[in-house]
Amino acid sequence: MKEIIIPSVVFLFLTVMVVAGMVIYFRLTLHRTEIEAMSEYRRLAELTVSNQDQLQAQLAELSTRLSDVERILRSVG
Template sequence: MGSTIIPIAVLTIVFASVVTIVASYFKLQRHRADAAALAEYRKLAEQIAAGQQATNDRLTELGDRVKAVEKLLQSVG
């Protein structure tokens, strides 16, 4: 009985090690996929922020033009 416990214990330790390594590998792969997705979201957010800034600049320019037209109309009227 004593001679069978040692090989079973060794096999159990080896099996536990393999399971831990495989689980860690898949966790790492999931983390890499999440990091790639976050990088894409960050890139998209930067593009949206740049687009909003361009729209804001254009609206400011149009507001200035409307003010100029209003002044012109007031001076004529």
């Protein structure tokens, strides 16, 4: 009976180790994929902020021009 128990325990232990290794490997792969996706989102967020700053500057310039045009129209009228 002892002749079967020890190899069975060793086989079970090795099986558990292999399964645990596979789970860890695939979780690590999933984590790497998530990190790449998050870095892409971060890049897009930075690009959006940059574009927003440019649009804000253009809007400020247009507001200034509009005030100048209103001032000119008031002085003529």
